[in-house]
Amino acid sequence: xxxxSSSTSYDVKQNNTASGSATATSRNRGDAPGDVSGTDxxxxxxxxxxxxxxxxxxxxxxxxxxxxDDEEFDGQQESMFILKQLYKRMDPAVMKSxxxxxxxxxxxxxxxxxxxxxxxxxxxxxxxxxKDLRGKASDPYVRLDLVPDQQSEGAKTTSCKHMTLxxxxxxxxxxSLEPEAIPDTLLRVQIWSQDTMGKDDFMGERIIELGTLxxxxxxxxxxxxxxxxxLDIKGHLExxxxxxxxxxxxITIHSASELVCRDSDKMPHPYVKVVLPGIPxxxxxxxxxxxxxxxxxxxxxxxxxxxELQNRYLVLHVLDKALxxxxxxxxxxxxxxxxxxxxxxxxxxxxxxxxxxSDRVRTKWSQTTTVQEFxxxxxxxxxxxxxxxxxxKHKGNKVLTVHSxxxxxSAKIRIVNGMPT
Numbered sequence: 001x002x003x004x005s006s007s008t009s010y011d012v013k014q015n016n017t018a019s020g021s022a023t024a025t026s027r028n029r030g031d032a033p034g035d036v037s038g039t040d041x042x043x044x045x046x047x048x049x050x051x052x053x054x055x056x057x058x059x060x061x062x063x064x065x066x067x068x069d070d071e072e073f074d075g076q077q078e079s080m081f082i083l084k085q086l087y088k089r090m091d092p093a094v095m096k097s098x099x100x101x102x103x104x105x106x107x108x109x110x111x112x113x114x115x116x117x118x119x120x121x122x123x124x125x126x127x128x129x130x131k132d133l134r135g136k137a138s139d140p141y142v143r144l145d146l147v148p149d150q151q152s153e154g155a156k157t158t159s160c161k162h163m164t165l166x167x168x169x170x171x172x173x174x175x176s177l178e179p180e181a182i183p184d185t186l187l188r189v190q191i192w193s194q195d196t197m198g199k200d201d202f203m204g205e206r207i208i209e210l211g212t213l214x215x216x217x218x219x220x221x222x223x224x225x226x227x228x229x230x231l232d233i234k235g236h237l238e239x240x241x242x243x244x245x246x247x248x249x250x251i252t253i254h255s256a257s258e259l260v261c262r263d264s265d266k267m268p269h270p271y272v273k274v275v276l277p278g279i280p281x282x283x284x285x286x287x288x289x290x291x292x293x294x295x296x297x298x299x300x301x302x303x304x305x306x307x308e309l310q311n312r313y314l315v316l317h318v319l320d321k322a323l324x325x326x327x328x329x330x331x332x333x334x335x336x337x338x339x340x341x342x343x344x345x346x347x348x349x350x351x352x353x354x355x356x357x358s359d360r361v362r363t364k365w366s367q368t369t370t371v372q373e374f375x376x377x378x379x380x381x382x383x384x385x386x387x388x389x390x391x392x393k394h395k396g397n398k399v400l401t402v403h404s405x406x407x408x409x410s411a412k413i414r415i416v417n418g419m420p421t
Contacts, residue, residue, distance in 0.1 A: 079391045080382060081197035082413055082420050086390075086402045087378045089411035101204035103128035103165070104222045105142065105189060109208075111182070111215035118175040118210070120144055120187065122158050124168040128225075131193040131201040137163045138193040140203060144173055147186040147207075147231055151176045160194045183211035191225060202228060230354040233331040235259040235292075237272070237318060237352060241335070242345035243309075249302045249337075253285055255295040256318055256352075259330055268320040270294045270330060275315045276302055287321045310338040318352055329354070394418050 106123040122142045131138045139162045145155040153175055161167035177185060187210055191203040204225025213219055238254040253272050261267060267290040274283040279302060288294035304312060314337060318330040331352025340346060385391040390400065394415045401412040414421050 077197050078394065078420065079385070082390050082394075082400060083378065083381055085198065085413050085420065086400065086411050087374060089413070101129065101202075101225050101227045103191070103204060103225045105191060105206065105225065106220070106222050107189065107208075108218055108220040109187075109213065109215075110218045111177070113179065113215075116176065116178055118146075118177045118187075119172060120175070121172045122169045123220075124166070124170070125191060126166045128165045128167075128191065129203055130165060131195070131203060138165060138201075138203065139163065139195075140165075140167050140191050140193050142169065143190040143192060144175075145188050146175050146177065147188055148184075150178075150181060150185075162194075177210075182215075185210045186231070188231070189223065190228070205229060207231075227356050229356070230329070232260055232262075233329075233352055233354050235318070235331060235352045236349045237316060237331075237333050238349050239316070239333075240345065240347040241314075241337075241340055243306075243340060243342040245306065245342070247303050247305045249304050249309075251283075251300045251302070251314070253296045253298050253300075253316070255293070255297075257293050257349075259292040259294075259318070259352075261292060262320070262328060267291060268328075268330065269322070271319055271321055272296065273317040273319060274300055275317065276304075276312060277315065278312070279304075304337075306342065309340060309342070312337040315355075316350075332356075394420070 103125060104127060105125040108121040108123060110119045111117070112119060122144070125140065125142070128138055128140055130136055139160055141160040142158040143155050144157070146153070156173045156175075158169045158171045161169070187208040188205065189208065190205045193201040193203050195201055205228045206223040206225055207229055208223065235256055235258045237256050240252040240254065242250045242252075244250065251274060253274070256270060256272075259268060259270060269287050269289045270291070271287045271294075272285045274285075281302065283300040285296045285298045288296065314333075314335040316333045316335075318332070320328045320330050322328065332355040333350040333352060334355055335350070381387075381390070395418045396415070397417065398415045399412050400415065
């Protein structure tokens with residue numbers, strides 16, 4: 001079968017982005033079978049098909065069984081889904097940065113000692129971030145679970161409230177919890193926005209340390225949403241710090257131990273990135289392949305006047321260099337240099353943790369220029385519905401591809417029988 005190609009170049013100037021020029025290409029493919037996803041209730045599905053008078057269209061990832069009438073479908077949701085997927089595949093960090101985790105959730109917590117049960121009432125939420133690409137609304141629901149989940153109760157979720165940033169729930173959930181387990185148990189509260197076209201969007205999270213609460217009375221409070229915390233991170237980083245007058249800081253990265261293997265099919269390839277916020281030089285150790293106990297023994301020197309140490313801190317990122325796919329964070333270490341004894345230095349082991357929600361570290365971290373421009377470009381395309389190659393009603397089988405010369409990356413999405421996959 002022959003193929004027909006069409007391409008267009010665009011430069012979004014309305015948003016003052018510097019994403020450079022990109023090319024979107026569509027080419028027809030031979031007929032390929034699409035995935036047919038059924039619902040659990042096959043009788044209901046057959047009944048809908050037998051009694052429907054209008055042609056229905058089912059969208060990928062629609063776990064809630066939402067059908068749309070073709071007569072009312074204008075391609076908007078489908079086009080937004082394609083746009084989000086293209087940018088996510090070109091640089092996954094884009095979707096993670098969409099909309100800062102913001103807003104608050106109001107909870108009431110009570111511990112029933114007689115029944116050994118934690119009761120959590122999700123009251124409402126406010127000032128949530130809009131996950132619609134046009135920045136207007138979300139379909140939020142709240143997800144609760146205990147860490148560790150000693151009773152294997154799993155996560156519990158509220159109902160979903162549509163098209164609102166100030167949802168009201170007033171729903172109560174119970175968790176079996178023994179009194180002696182309270183000090184070491186975390187309540188993880190997450191807010192997600194239902195996305196009928198794909199994976200639900202993360203809106204924010206709050207980790208509540210139950211051991212810090214006084215359960216002699218009902219606790220009702222607003223909790224500020226934060227970015228997602230990786231509670232599976234474990235391990236330690238061994239390092240040494242020495243200071244040589246008048247202005248030389250030497251950092252020695254020795255080794256790491258007891259790292260977490262996230263992929264059952266392969267061992268990680270860890271390395272360390274050394275960052276001193278405010279100093280442009282970023283150092284990186286060599287990559288040690290296939291181990292949970294890497295040894296580096298590498299030294300780095302920074303020029304820092306003694307009087308500046310009180311305002312400086314060190315962040316060390318342990319990363320897993322993926323040979324295929326995304327590089328993953330294995331934990332961070334934060335060291336306040338104001339505590340450094342310049343005469344004796346320091347040598348020891350630091351526990352790894354997910355520090356993105358640390359107040360001081362969070363204020364210093366920022367996205368790279370490229371990621372920021374990606375995000376602005378995607379918003380601009382959503383607002384102006386451009387290029388038309390994406391914002392149209394799709395039919396047949398084809399592949400849409402987007403290229404960014406500046407970022408040196410590309411991504412594609414397949415259209416099978418008119419549906420993005």
